[in-house]
Amino acid sequence: MLLQRYRDSQRLNHWLIVLLFLCAGLSGLAFFHPSLFFLSNLFGGGPWTRVLHPYMGLGMVIAFAFLAARMWRDNLWIDADSQWMRQSPTMITGAGKEGVQPAAKYNAGQKIVFWVMVVTLTILLVTGFMFWHAWFPEGNILMRRIAVLLHAASAAILILTIIIHVYAAIWVKGSFRAMTRGTVTDTWAAHHHPLWHKEVKERPRA
Numbered sequence: 643m644l645l646q647r648y649r650d651s652q653r654l655n656h657w658l659i660v661l662l663f664l665c666a667g668l669s670g671l672a673f674f675h676p677s678l679f680f681l682s683n684l685f686g687g688g689p690w691t692r693v694l695h696p697y698m699g700l701g702m703v704i705a706f707a708f709l710a711a712r713m714w715r716d717n718l719w720i721d722a723d724s725q726w727m728r729q730s731p732t733m734i735t736g737a738g739k740e741g742v743q744p745a746a747k748y749n750a751g752q753k754i755v756f757w758v759m760v761v762t763l764t765i766l767l768v769t770g771f772m773f774w775h776a777w778f779p780e781g782n783i784l785m786r787r788i789a790v791l792l793h794a795a796s797a798a799i800l801i802l803t804i805i806i807h808v809y810a811a812i813w814v815k816g817s818f819r820a821m822t823r824g825t826v827t828d829t830w831a832a833h834h835h836p837l838w839h840k841e842v843k844e845r846p847r848a
Contacts, residue, residue, distance in 0.1 A: 643828040645842055647820045655709045656821055662702035663804065669695040670797055696774050703767045710760060716747045717757065722837065723750035747838040755807045762800040769793040 648656075669691045672681040682691040727750045748756070771778065772789035811817045816830040831839040 644825040645828060645831050645839070646824060647826050647831075648824045650824065652709065652712065653821055653824055655705060659702060659705045659709065662698055662705060666695060666699040666702050667797070667801060669698060674794065674797075693776070696770055696776075699766060699770055703763050706759065706763055710756075713756065717753045719750075719753065720746060722746065723753060726750040744836040745834065745838070746841075747835060749835070751810065755803055758803045759800065762796040762803070765792055765796040766800070769796070 665685075668681050669685055671678045672685075672688075672691050673679070673695075679688070682688045685691040685694050722744055726745055730751070769789040769792045772781065773786045773793075811821075814834065816826060817834075820826050828839070831842070
């Protein structure tokens with residue numbers, strides 16, 4: 643039996659964010675260090691990369707804002723999440739999986755990823771505007787340098803977070819299909835997200 647986890651619109655939104663993240667991330671890395679400048683060739687060279695990067699970043703933030711508006715309630719911290727965090731080492735090591743506290747639609751790890759994305763994308767948006775020369779040519783040099791530093795640090799944290807997010811999706815067998823087909827098996831839901839599974843089962847049929 644299959645359970646719907648994501649609607650088509652949510653999955654399209656998610657993959658749009660993925661596409662814009664890759665574009666914004668690769669174009670940003672091109673300016674992070676001279677050894678990575680070759681990545682600018684993916685976007686037509688240095689000048690074009692500099693022009694396109696902020697627009698792709700802005701597009702990613704806007705796309706994520708739409709997704710976050712629909713998901714933030716499911717990512718609020720609950721008591722079960724604190725217990726999940728305390729017992730998560732047993733899940734990672736493979737010992738005592740049965741003792742892991744039940745998770746709702748999203749477990750504590752997924753919620754941390756969500757809120758890290760909210761914070762880092764907000765910082766990237768604000769700092770990006772502070773040195774977007776095409777629209778804001780004037781400004782305090784010191785503030786711009788601080789903004790560049792915060793922008794780079796936030797981008798690094800975001801990239802590492804996304805790597806962990808992708809690894810976890812691959813590691814937990816059956817998770818990836820949720821964002822490709824929109825459904826998960828009844829067994830998967832009962833095992834990994836029993837609180838959400840119970841809620842879905844008790845929900846009145848349309």
